[in-house]
Amino acid sequence: MxxxxxxxxxxxxxxxxxxxxxxxxxxxxxxxxxxxxxxxxxxxxxxxxxxxxxxxxxxxxxxxxxxxxxxxxxxxxxxxxxxxxARFHRSPMVLLESPDFGRREATALLTEVGVPHELLDEDGLAARFPAMDTRRFFPPRRPDDPHFGDAPRGRLDAILIEDGGFIDxxxxxxxxxxxxxxxxxxxxxxxxxxxxxxxxxxxxxxxxxxxxxxxxxxxxxxxxxxxxxxxxxxxxxxxxxxxxxxxTRPLRQEVHVVEAPAGFTHGDGGAMIADLDLGFYSRPHPGGTLLVGGVESDCDPLEWVDDPDAISPTPTVACFQAQVWRAARRLPDLAIPLRPTGLAGAYDVTPxxxxxxxxxxxxxxxxxxxxxxxxxxxxxxxxxxxxxxxxxxxxxxxxxxxxxxxxxxxxxxxxxxxxxxxxxxxxxxxxxxxx
Ligand SMILES: Cc1cc2nc3c(=O)[nH]c(=O)nc-3n(C[C@H](O)[C@H](O)[C@H](O)COP(=O)(O)OP(=O)(O)OC[C@H]3O[C@@H](n4cnc5c(N)ncnc54)[C@H](O)[C@@H]3O)c2cc1C
The missing domain is CATH 3.50.50.60 (FAD/NAD(P)-binding domain)
Structure with a gap:
């Protein structure tokens, strides 16, 4: 048959x-x-x-x-x-702009589709998210860059979308x-x-x-x-x-899991961050952790792979430090674990x-x-x-x-x-x- x-x-x-x-x-x-x-x-x-x-x-x-x-x-x-x-958990999404970010185009599309959003300047950001350092650190840097720890300067702007969220x-x-x-x-x-x-x-x-x-x-x-x-x-x-x-081409990606700092947990002051200024994203997870990933900043190498079955599932120190140390600049109370914690996966990318x-x-x-x-x-x-x-x-x-x-x-x-x-x-x- x-x-x-x-x-x-x-x-x-x-x-x-x-x-x-x-x-x-x-x-x-x-x-x-x-x-x-x-x-x-x-x-x-x-x-x-x-x-x-x-x-x-x-x-x-x-x-x-x-x-x-x-x-x-x-x-x-x-x-x-x-x-x-699986559950959708509502969590605000805050997009921290890089200086070259096309805010006009981005907000025009959100407006056209009817996605409620709000523009926040540094003071607005600080009032809404007191756990965040709301100063500008641009450009994103690797931790081994001698300027990684440079003092922030300049003004940071953000787009806040309250209706964002994640699937648990x-x-x-x-x-x-x-x-x-x-x-x-x-x-x-x-x-x-x-x-x-x-x-x-x-x-x-x-x-x-x-x-x-x-x-x-x-x-x-x-x-x-x-x-x-x-x-x-x-x-x-x-x-x-x-x-x-x-x-399409497969790309390896790491996501690190750290403890969310006090005042920035899911449901208690936390938000999902897309930080184009420092070069990372994060989202709070129920239970008090924070997922931290990358946003393909110019300084970060891309790990293209030929065989997705051959990728190492273990997070690396270099990627962990790049992503989590940046998150710790934005969230100064974030405690950095001694060794990488998280996972690695792959997805297929188009140009x-x-x-x-x-x-x-x-x-x-x-x-x-x-x-x-x-x-x-x-x-x-x-x-x-x-x-x-x-x-x-x-x-x-x-x-x-x-x-x-x-x-x-x-x-x-x-x-x-x-x-x-x-x-x-x-x-x-x-x-x-x-x-
Ligand atoms: C680290 C990471 C973070 C991400 N974060 C987000 C996010 O925050 N938000 C978001 O929207 N998206 C995110 N994504 C992307 C999203 O998860 C993926 O786009 C989505 O899960 C892809 O689903 P899929 O079903 O296409 O692929 P997969 O889940 O990979 O499923 C494909 C399946 O095909 C099977 N398969 C492959 N070859 C064969 C074969 N020859 N014969 C039979 N079976 C085969 C595989 O075994 C696999 O189970 C993320 C992805 C990764 C890796």
Missing amino acids: PDVADAVVIGAGVMGASIALELQRAGRSVVVVDKGDAVGGGSTSSSSAVVRFNFSTLAGVVAAWESKHRWEAWAEHLGHVAGPL DPQLAAGNLMDAARHHGADVRLRAKVVGLEVGSSRERRVSGIRLADGSTVEAPVVVNAAGPWSGALDHMAGVTGDMAVT DWMPVYDRTSLDGFYVAIGTSGNQFKNAPLVGEVIRELVDACESGHDHDAEPVRIRCRHTGHDLDLGAFSRLRAHSPTTGTVLG
Whole structure:
């Protein structure tokens, strides 16, 4: 008996789970395959899961704002609950500007989308966040730079967005989506590695299924690549990189976990910080800790990797010091642990740090890739994005010529999926994880 489905989703991360749920509940039979042994065990498990809305493109802001409403109504979004749920925790987001930050453009997009925000100067910042040193330290420096400890000078400005937040358990969020997908009938197969794609023998090049490492195959007219940092290998297998103007490349990233200083814990004076002045981000976590990561400052080397399976999961002293020492300049009461504590993960990055949610040159083969360290937050919407793309393209619509648009049901905005095209000219973005 051939193993047959209407769609195969490669990857059981948060993206694959969301896509499986939306395809399956729209009536397609879905098989999800993942080479790992747990749902959400890839990039998703190391996500800081920050939900923020400052992106450099209209589509970026619209997608994040719509998704936040879906996280807030998580049980309703899932439609089926089987066990504990991941939770959205509201936490203010404060963006500390670098001198060259494009405030006018950033706030214009927030205003257009209707994201409430407020501008704060140094005095406003100090009044709102007394635990912060609100002076300017720019430019970001490495701890071994002789000027690392230079006295701050100049004026700091910030954008405050009260409606930001984070998901307390990103892997559980993927599990929630997958449980809902299973409830509707999706077949989830772990320890199932895709080693090849089946392509039909007719003259039109069209995917017809996948081949697994154990030699078995699953036939399907639709295959979605949601393989996170490993997705590039699958694109090569499918032979679809030729027309992709937007390429992807895996990047190793560390996130450090430290004790939050008094007066800056979650729910007690704490906020999520994107600090372009010093060069780090942080977010408080329930229980009194703080996650600290990087924002690709010019002085920080980027750790590109060829094989995401080969990365060391252990945080390094050099990265720990760069990120945590900067955080300690902003939060002077932060106690620096003696040795690095935290984790390392990888995500696949595009040149403009915006994702690719698109069809490909191989009919039936779709991608949800290039999530660039900033798309966990959009996962609840991405399932619908791919479902709409699949529905349109499989009915003969030419998405490349006339991009599909979707109506965001919570916020009423139209989202032009052309913004996530593999053929796009690079969007004018920050060129960092901020997108
Ligand atoms: C350190 C870090 C911090 C982050 N912080 C944030 C944040 O604060 N906010 C935010 O919005 N985003 C953040 N992100 C990004 C976000 O977490 C990712 O974009 C998102 O989790 C990607 O999900 P995914 O499902 O695409 O990939 P993954 O979770 O990596 O899932 C892909 C799956 O594909 C499977 N797979 C790969 N190859 C194959 C194959 N050949 N056959 C079968 N299965 C295969 C893998 O086993 C894996 O389980 C962060 C990411 C990292 C690493």
